[in-house]
Every structure is written in C-alpha cells, then in structure tokens.
Amino acid sequence: MKWPERVKVKEVGPRDGLQNESRFIPTENKIKWIDQLSLAGFDYIEVTSFVSSKWIPQLADAPELAKGIARFPGVTYAALVPNQRGLEQAIESGIDEIAVFMSASETxxxxxxNKSIADTFPVLSMVTREALSAGKTIRGYISTVFGCPYEGKVEIDHVIRVADKLFEMGIYELSLGDTIGVANPRQVESMLEVLLKRYPAERLALHYHDTRGAALANILVSMQMGITRFDSSVGGLGGCPYAPGASGNVAAEDMVYCLREMGIETGIDFDKLLTAARYIQEKLGRTLPSRNLQACPS
Structure with a gap:
C-alpha cells in the first residue's frame, strides 16, 4: 500500500469552528489564536467569513480580525465570501484567498x-469573476456531499453538477464536505473512484466532520485514493448552523498526530498545535472533542 510522503492540512477552525459556537470570542483572543496557528506551521488558515452578522453573529468582527492578525510569510489567510458585498469587505481587509460555498442538496x-442551487450559481459567478479580477485565488466548497440532514443520501450526479459549475467559474481547488459526518470508508472510495476520473486529485480536498467517529478512517481511504489535501479544525471545533446534530470537523491535532506517526509530513509542529488547541479550549470554557487534548490536557 502506497502512502503519500506529504499531506497539506488546511485549518478552517477560526471560521468553520467558531461559527457554530454560542459564545462570541473576543476579537483579540481570536487574533492571538490565529497567530498561534501560524506559529504552529499551518500554511493555510481560513480565518473568518464575511457574512451578515445577522446570520453568523460570532463572526461579526471579520474586518477587524482580518486586519489585526499577524501575516506570516508563506501563509495563505482565506475567508468565506457569500456575495459581492462580502467580497468587497474581504478585499478591503487584505484577505489573500476567497472561498465560495454551496450545497449539493437543494434543501x-x-x-x-436562502437560495435554490440554480439561483446560487449566478451570485457565485459574479463573486468569482470579480475576485479573479482583483488577483485573488478562489477555493470552492460543496456541502452535504455524502449526505443531507433534510434529504438523506445525495446522488453523485448532484455533486458533479455543482463541481463542474464551480470549476468553470475558476476555482483552483474544490473541498468536498461531509457536513453531517455520515460518510464511511466504502462510500468515500466509491465516490472518489467516480470523481477522480473527472477531476485531478490535486484539485480536490476532503472536509470530514467527525460526528460518528469515522473522519480519520475516511481520511486514510482518501489518501489511498490519491488525495493529499484535507481540512481540519483545531480542537475538533465546528458544526453547521443549518445541519442539526452535526459535530465538528476532524481535530487538526488528531489528524497531525496520526500522519506524523505514519511518517507522513505535514510541516506542522505538534506541540505548538496542542498549545493552540488548549488556548481556544480555555477561551471557550468547555471541553473540546479532540482526542489528543483529552490525552494531553496540559
């Protein structure tokens, strides 16, 4: 069995993790945490989302945060952008990369x-066109790839329809999301067998939530299929406000530990990563689901 020599871990906790928290974390604490993630060796951090504070109040400080973080050389600081107004704010705030998102399931x-899939395409097309004109790279997300909380199983044709449109718009990479954490290794293998005949492995990333404890198993299968890019969330933070019962992403420290022990390079300092995980756990005031935080509490 051939394993990759190196895997790229993209940290999305400051956005995907904190958006689902009931508490607003003070901006200065978020900034300190993101700076710790940069020090730990992440070369890609999704720091926030430029969405209406009415919908995601936990990220209402996006412009202030984006301007306040330290900018480490070689690190891409990205943000999720839903529309043209969000894009304007992201560009003005100095964000390096734009992420656009939509679901594979209609509901x-x-x-x-708050739009149909068909009505979402023109909005994202405008965002991507203007982002490219501004010299920004664009990453795409598809949610509910492996299952929807409202519709159940999602047909792969629905995933391909959205993926094709996003690649046509100019995204360089597509993150496939197991939003509610229902995927299993056999399902992952079957889906990737189809998708990898259509898209190069280096243009796909996987975004696994660990709702049912299968995220690391799904990552291992994905690596065997040739995928080397994965999203993570420090501490196992996360969930989806519109996916009841979904838990957080795979914990960054659990994935990095597993990869390190397998001899697979990530470029991330595990001890500094644990320090960052402990920090945000303390600020949230609750125990996070990360196995390594539980194994190494101090």
Missing part, C-alpha cells in the same frame, strides 16, 4: 444560503 442550500 440544505436553501437553508444555508
């Missing part, structure tokens, strides 16, 4: 974006 897309 989740309507709950999450």
């Amino acid at each position: 989740h897309n309507r709950k999450n974006i």
Whole structure:
C-alpha cells in the first residue's frame, strides 16, 4: 500500500469552528489564536467569513480580525465570501484567498444560503469573476456531499453538477464536505473512484466532520485514493448552523498526530498545535472533542 510522503492540512477552525459556537470570542483572543496557528506551521488558515452578522453573529468582527492578525510569510489567510458585498469587505481587509460555498442538496442550500442551487450559481459567478479580477485565488466548497440532514443520501450526479459549475467559474481547488459526518470508508472510495476520473486529485480536498467517529478512517481511504489535501479544525471545533446534530470537523491535532506517526509530513509542529488547541479550549470554557487534548490536557 502506497502512502503519500506529504499531506497539506488546511485549518478552517477560526471560521468553520467558531461559527457554530454560542459564545462570541473576543476579537483579540481570536487574533492571538490565529497567530498561534501560524506559529504552529499551518500554511493555510481560513480565518473568518464575511457574512451578515445577522446570520453568523460570532463572526461579526471579520474586518477587524482580518486586519489585526499577524501575516506570516508563506501563509495563505482565506475567508468565506457569500456575495459581492462580502467580497468587497474581504478585499478591503487584505484577505489573500476567497472561498465560495454551496450545497449539493437543494434543501440544505436553501437553508444555508436562502437560495435554490440554480439561483446560487449566478451570485457565485459574479463573486468569482470579480475576485479573479482583483488577483485573488478562489477555493470552492460543496456541502452535504455524502449526505443531507433534510434529504438523506445525495446522488453523485448532484455533486458533479455543482463541481463542474464551480470549476468553470475558476476555482483552483474544490473541498468536498461531509457536513453531517455520515460518510464511511466504502462510500468515500466509491465516490472518489467516480470523481477522480473527472477531476485531478490535486484539485480536490476532503472536509470530514467527525460526528460518528469515522473522519480519520475516511481520511486514510482518501489518501489511498490519491488525495493529499484535507481540512481540519483545531480542537475538533465546528458544526453547521443549518445541519442539526452535526459535530465538528476532524481535530487538526488528531489528524497531525496520526500522519506524523505514519511518517507522513505535514510541516506542522505538534506541540505548538496542542498549545493552540488548549488556548481556544480555555477561551471557550468547555471541553473540546479532540482526542489528543483529552490525552494531553496540559
């Protein structure tokens, strides 16, 4: 069995993790945490989302935060952008990369974006066109790839329809999201067998939530299929406001530990990563689901 020599871990906790918290974390604490993540060796951090504070109040400080973080050489600081207004704010705030998002399932897309899939395409097309004109790289997300909280199983044709449109718009990479954490290794293998005939492995990333404890198993299968890019969330933070019952992403420290022990390079300092995980756990005032935080509490 051939394993990759190196895997790229993209940290999305400051956005995907904190958006689901009931408490607003003070901006200065978020900034300190993101700076710790940069020090730990992440070269990609999704720091916030430029969405209406009415919908995601936990990220209402996006412009202030984006301007306040330290900018480490070689690190891409990205943000999720839903529309043209959000894009304007992101560009003005100095964000390096734009992320656009939509769902593979119609009901989740309507709950999450308040638009049909068909009506979402023109909005994202305008965002991507203007972002490219501004010299920004663009990453795409598809939610509910492996299952929808409202519709159940999602057909792969629905995933391909959205993926094709996003690649046509100019995204360089597509993150496939197991939003509610229902995927299993056999399902992952079957889906990737289809998708990898259509898209190069280096243009796909996987975004696994660990709702049912299968995230690391799914990552291992994905690596065997040739995928080397994965999203993570420090501490196992996360969930989706529009996916009831969904828990956080795979904990960054659990994935990095596993990869390190397998001899697979990530470029991330595990001890500094644990320090960052302990810090945000303390600020949130609750125990996070990360196994390594529980194994190494101090």
